[in-house]
Amino acid sequence: MSITASAITKTFGRHTALAGVNFHAPSGKLVGLLGPSGSGKTTLLRILAGIEFADTGSGAVHFGDEEVTSVPAGKRGVGFVFQQYALFRHMTVFENVAFGLRVQEKRKRPTDAEVAARVRELLQLVQLDGLETRFPSQLSGGQRQRVALARALAVKPQVLLLDEPFGALDARVRKELRRWLRQFHDEINLTTVFVTHDQDEALEIADEIVIMNQARVEQTGTPQEIYDRPATPFVHQFLGDVNRLRAGPRWTSLLDVAGDAPSAAPDGFLYLRPHDIEVARFGDGRAGVPAVLVRSHTAGPQARLTFDVIDTGERVEAVLSRSGLAQLELKENAFALLRLRKSSFSPLPRSDFSTQINHPEHG
């Protein structure tokens, strides 16, 4: 079941949470709604769920061909997992998962035996069999999340919506669980939308990413497209570390293949990722931008180097392998030449920016 939301506007008092947002999740895909806090991503998810409703007269929500704009959450057929899971504290795991079945209308309500069978099946699916009699407080964060998932799936939803599914977990469990969620999604094959502010998370597991900022959608695409061809300065900065440099021939003339040269973003700056920058020994005979190594940070798989460009004073970050750094024999306060790595740039000309930006007008 695909999800389509068109021209959604939502205001809370004077605050605009969503300004004419368009959203589409293709059937069976895992879609990440990515953005900083306050960008409107959770509000959009809640509108998809029917917990919130868009401002009257502003756009529509469709599940497949069916319009559900004003259908409330309970009748929309959504499975919703809350950020803090919102498990019923006073109920066991079994009763939590069974809740959605037990509150159904009398004529549709399954018998106790059917409920028990369905709950067992779901707990097996999320690998929690044997924990039926535990209370939520007796579970780890990851287990609670899976109970919430099983509870949401009990009512056989058409779509699954997850609000910051890994937000309440510690770093190690997060990584494990997101891989698990990706596998899980492939097993159940249900259209799933999850909200996150963590770009690594979205890039790793989503089929499609929708990047939001300040109540608008900045860019939509596969993780690869978004990472390689950020449509706006915001997306560029949001997807990990980036150097923001004044555009000029200093950088663009460094590459001989014309199509590969980066051109300035609409705001007149060049956005270069640390791994786009090649570091060379000073005076190796080739062209480059002279810079001073200010700091080198080598605790980790890669060395992170901070340079000051000599003629502009701009600060540039570069990463290279630790063996690469050892070969350069570069010490702090030493001179170096900075160049651009050819392979880093997408073959698409960057003038495509304007057509990729999704900024619907409102009014």
Added chain:
Amino acid sequence: MASAPITSLSARPETPFARRPLHVTQDSIWVKWILVAGALLFLGVFLLLPLAAVFTEALRRGAAAYFASFTDPDAIAAIKLTVTAAGLAVPANLVFGIAAAWAVTKFTFPGKSVLITLIDLPFAVSPVIAGLIFVLVFGAQGWYGRYLEAGSPWLPWLQHWLIAQDFKIIFAVPGIVLATMFITVPFVARELIALMQSQEHDEEMAAVTLGAGGWQIFRRVTLPNIKWALFYGVILCNARAMGEFGAVSVVSGHIRGETNTLPLHVEILYNEYNFVAAFAVASLLAILAMVTLALKSIVEWRHAVSRCVGAS
């Protein structure tokens, strides 16, 4: 430079300031014992001594005289009336308390802060004044009296019916129930509002997405989460309803065997120098207070346990 404040911070441990004792709350042993003794002495003189006095005086002429005080028809009537008043006031305030707490914590509406303030009104107003207000509104010379005597009243059938029944509010049971209800309004509502404001609404929201209706959400999700606070509010409400003196005294009229509650009955017996009976009846109220305190402690303990278990 940004590094300047950091240097001054790190220099701080070397100042004499840092050499103060670690336990800042450590006072001398004398201060500790004087405070403890003072608190115990106060408790003994103002709480335990009067409690002991009630039971000593009640049992002065032996157990037979003590129990005889309760078989007196007036005493039985007073017990019945007290139980009736509490039995009506407590459920009414239970319903009102839940409704008010639900409205205040789940919705925003104009006049919400006024409602919260009004809930506390009975705590702010002297009970005697509260009683007088009821006399002014419902007394023979008040609005109610004027309504009964009006020539062309609003809802004439109601006037007929009230006159035919000889329905009196002041100096009758309805007035006592009304005054008791008014005095006990805050207990349940305040407990619930405090608890429900501290709780997230996520569980209710989750129940909504799972297709539960309003009543199902209340019964299966909200009520289990507030039950201890609710019970706590109810026992405090009940204790106050049975013990209320001032407001009830004003509206009661002190008709023996008819409009006397237990506290009013104690007063009458005492004024008649019937000390054994007065203290015997008073001991009933004292026992009620002790039972309430015991229940309250149990509930507080249970509530703490359920909160620990429920904490996520």
